[in-house]
Amino acid sequence: MNFLNGYGKVWYITYEEVIFLNTKILGGIVLCSFGLLVIAACGTSDKQPIVIDGKNYSPDNTITVVGTGNSKMKADTGYLYADVTVEQKDSKEAQQMAADTMDELYNSLRQMGINNKDVETMNYSVEMVRDYQNQKPPYPIKAYRVQNSIKITIDDVKEISDVIDSVANSPYVSVNNLSFDLADKEKAENEAMESATDNAKQKAKLIAKKLGVHIQGIKSVEILKTNNGGDNVRIPYASGLESANKSVSAPISAQNIKTATSVEVKFLVD
Numbered sequence: 001m002n003f004l005n006g007y008g009k010v011w012y013i014t015y016e017e018v019i020f021l022n023t024k025i026l027g028g029i030v031l032c033s034f035g036l037l038v039i040a041a042c043g044t045s046d047k048q049p050i051v052i053d054g055k056n057y058s059p060d061n062t063i064t065v066v067g068t069g070n071s072k073m074k075a076d077t078g079y080l081y082a083d084v085t086v087e088q089k090d091s092k093e094a095q096q097m098a099a100d101t102m103d104e105l106y107n108s109l110r111q112m113g114i115n116n117k118d119v120e121t122m123n124y125s126v127e128m129v130r131d132y133q134n135q136k137p138p139y140p141i142k143a144y145r146v147q148n149s150i151k152i153t154i155d156d157v158k159e160i161s162d163v164i165d166s167v168a169n170s171p172y173v174s175v176n177n178l179s180f181d182l183a184d185k186e187k188a189e190n191e192a193m194e195s196a197t198d199n200a201k202q203k204a205k206l207i208a209k210k211l212g213v214h215i216q217g218i219k220s221v222e223i224l225k226t227n228n229g230g231d232n233v234r235i236p237y238a239s240g241l242e243s244a245n246k247s248v249s250a251p252i253s254a255q256n257i258k259t260a261t262s263v264e265v266k267f268l269v270d
Contacts, residue, residue, distance in 0.1 A: 062219055063211075063267045065203040069195025070261070071188050075180035075254040078154040081122070082167050082175045083147055091126060091144040098146040101172045108166045112159060114152065123149040155183075157254040164252075180255040182228070189226055192261040200265040208269055219266040228259035 084101050088094035106116055125147050130139040154163055160178065168175050182188055208215050 061269050063204050063207050063269055064264065065200050066224065066262055066264050067196040067200025067203060068262045069192045069199055071191035071195065071259045072256045073182055073188050075182060075257050076157060077181045077183050078157050078160045079179045079181065080152040080154060080163060080167065080175065081177050082173055083149050084173050085145065085147045086172050087129060087143045087145045089143055094144045094146040095126065098148055101170055102148060104170065105167065105173065112163060112166060114154065118153040120151045121148060122151050160252045180257060182257050185228060188228060188257065188259040189261065192259045196261045196263045200263055204265065204267045213269040215267045216270055217268040219268050222264045224262040224264055226259065226261045228257060
């Protein structure tokens with residue numbers, strides 16, 4: 001077969017080449033058509049109607065609200081923070097005295113029903129104490145200070161005052177602060193979440209009423225954040241020898257632990 005090109009020249013082409021060209025063109029058309037279908041499908045996948053009770057609702061017709069809720073529960077667990085601090089001229093003697101003080105503390109706590117597993121070491125340090133007064137560098141070492149920072153878990157909050165008295169009885173122990181918590185946080189979080197959900201529903205109903213639309217269902221729910229906990233309580237104990245032979249003047253009452261939650265809810269409307 002022959003064809004004229006745009007310049008008046010003759011092109012010669014065989015029958016097999018015509019078949020090949022037709023196949024390539026047809027394949028290109030099919031691929032382009034398939035690509036258009038894929039693009040159309042991807043572009044509309046998020047716009048498919050949502051079916052509720054046999055009725056279709058547009059996913060674009062929504063009211064989005066943030067509901068907030070909280071719960072308050074009496075704390076049932078206390079955490080007491082204290083430091084065991086010892087200074088001696090010899091490093092080994094200082095560490096041994098700190099260990100002996102901890103043994104006495106363990107024994108005292110066990111008598112009150114607090115086991116060793118409820119006493120956690122938060123930090124342990126050994127540092128040199130140098131004499132800077134009337135001295136020139138290098139300043140001489142006058143002592144070694146060993147400090148063991150501990151956290152005591154108290155399951156019975158009614159015993160907190162007695163535990164503080166027992167811990168502070170040693171001249172080497174200083175009590176720092178006290179915090180409260182809940183053993184069962186999930187219960188408090190669930191209560192706060194129920195409150196937040198009810199709050200979201202009330203807000204959506206009010207908005208829908210003012211806009212003259214009707215809530216038909218829920219498109220999505222997202223928990224934004226949950227916070228809980230109480231404040232630290234400073235304990236009026238001096239450190240060292242000044243803390244010895246002192247007691248808590250009044251019982252310490254457990255705090256109310258506040259748990260706050262917020263949720264974002266998208267409601268379908270028509």
